[in-house]
Amino acid sequence: MGAVLARPRRQHLLGAAVLSMLAALGGGAAGAQTPPPAAAVPIAVLGDSLSHSYQDAVSFPPGSGQRGGAFHERTFQWTEVLARLRTGVLDPGTWETDGQNRLLARAGQALGLAAVRAPRKQDYRYNMAYSGAPCTALTHGASRQVQPLLHLMAQAPARWRRGAVVIRIGMAQMAPQDFLDGLALDANAPAEHRAIAGCLSEVEQAVGLIRAAHPLTHIVLVGIFDDSNAPLHFDRWRSRPALDNIARGLDRYDAGLRELAARTPHASFFDDRAWFRSLWGGRGAEGAPAYRSVRIGSLDVTNTMGDEPRHAVLADDHWGLAANVLWAQAISRHLAAVGLPVKPIDDAEAQRFVEAQLPAGGAGR
Numbered sequence: 050m051g052a053v054l055a056r057p058r059r060q061h062l063l064g065a066a067v068l069s070m071l072a073a074l075g076g077g078a079a080g081a082q083t084p085p086p087a088a089a090v091p092i093a094v095l096g097d098s099l100s101h102s103y104q105d106a107v108s109f110p111p112g113s114g115q116r117g118g119a120f121h122e123r124t125f126q127w128t129e130v131l132a133r134l135r136t137g138v139l140d141p142g143t144w145e146t147d148g149q150n151r152l153l154a155r156a157g158q159a160l161g162l163a164a165v166r167a168p169r170k171q172d173y174r175y176n177m178a179y180s181g182a183p184c185t186a187l188t189h190g191a192s193r194q195v196q197p198l199l200h201l202m203a204q205a206p207a208r209w210r211r212g213a214v215v216i217r218i219g220m221a222q223m224a225p226q227d228f229l230d231g232l233a234l235d236a237n238a239p240a241e242h243r244a245i246a247g248c249l250s251e252v253e254q255a256v257g258l259i260r261a262a263h264p265l266t267h268i269v270l271v272g273i274f275d276d277s278n279a280p281l282h283f284d285r286w287r288s289r290p291a292l293d294n295i296a297r298g299l300d301r302y303d304a305g306l307r308e309l310a311a312r313t314p315h316a317s318f319f320d321d322r323a324w325f326r327s328l329w330g331g332r333g334a335e336g337a338p339a340y341r342s343v344r345i346g347s348l349d350v351t352n353t354m355g356d357e358p359r360h361a362v363l364a365d366d367h368w369g370l371a372a373n374v375l376w377a378q379a380i381s382r383h384l385a386a387v388g389l390p391v392k393p394i395d396d397a398e399a400q401r402f403v404e405a406q407l408p409a410g411g412a413g414r
Contacts, residue, residue, distance in 0.1 A: 089140035090389055091212035093175035093202070094128055095187055095194045095255060097220050098367060099274075100178035102126050105171040107146060108180065115365050118356035123406040124363065124370045128176055130377035134394055134402060142174025142201075151191035166197040175201060183221040184248035187255040195255045199262055210265040213389060215380065216255060217271035217321075219248050219302065224276040226285070232298035233291035241298055249305040256313055267387055268316040269380070272303040275322050278331065278340075280354040281366050287336040296322075317387050324379050329361065345371055346400040348407065358407055370406055374399050 094100045103116035103126045117124030148169035157165030177194035202209045222244045231238040310318040329352045333339035340352040350371040354362045361372045378394040
């Protein structure tokens with residue numbers, strides 16, 4: 050019996066040691082925080098590099114050339130735009146450094162420490178997204194996202210009755226060139242559809258866990274972007290049949306999300322491909338780029354690649370400032386449309402924000 054009693058004690062001591070190490074390294078717990086306004090709508094994000102904040106100095110240190118290069122300090126990701134334009138209205142959590150390397154995260158998870166998160170990054174507290182995250186990272190592995198988020202949400206469940214969780218993931222599986230090549234040849238390619246089905250299953254598991262703990266929190270399921278529209282791929286799939294096959298293949302993922310949202314209380318679907326088409330359009334009849342530009346005040350934003358604000362896509366193949374501002378505007382409209390008390394970002398606000406980031410003298414216009 051003594052041995053039986055000793056085992057929990059050893060686990061307790063080991064758990065205390067791991068907690069101490071995590072705290073020393075700045076992970077698993079946050080310091081004193083300024084309470085958000087009582088009326089602020091808490092918003093959380095699960096996802097990949099499309100939602101990982103650009104001003105994360107841990108992941109994208111000054112001089113790294115990532116997320117905007119020379120324009121990095123003025124290049125913001127959509128959650129950063131929302132935090133600035135809807136301060137006190139939306140609450141993404143405080144800006145802080147948290148998270149561990151995967152080894153420490155696994156050790157903490159093995160001891161049942163739900164608060165442990167990985168990787169280490171600087172971001173808003175409720176933004177679990179990180180670059181390179183596959184769909185499996187929603188609920189599995191050392192860098193899982195849902196369980197640490199639920200730990201945070203459990204600290205103030207009443208607030209999350211009027212909150213939102215945005216799930217925007219899938220690019221790690223559905224943006225690589227070889228994946229799109231497979232769909233271009235066959236919209237029903239078995240390997241690609243297994244990958245799509247796997248992502249849908251992971252999203253459904255994430256939704257189930259959130260819904261079980263927080264039945265009233267609104268969940269936004271964001272559809273997949275068609276990466277054949279990325280400037281990096283303009284030399285590929287130069288035929289309408291190939292592009293149509295890619296679109297039909299990706300339709301299966303979006304259709305799955307739509308169906309999941311339809312049967313999940315307090316859930317909705319956001320069509321990412323429709324958002325893009327409404328702004329920049331698409332390729333022409335023969336598959337060649339035929340995109341239009343988007344005017345934001347004094348700036349013409351084209352679907353081209355470069356760190357200057359006039360490009361929709363950064364040199365490191367992530368959305369640029371203007372595209373993220375327009376996406377933040379679109380998601381603010383979506384949140385308002387599903388009944389959350391969020392005033393949509395209007396065109397004048399979007400214009401002022403973009404123009405405020407433009408370098409003096411017009412560079413990058």
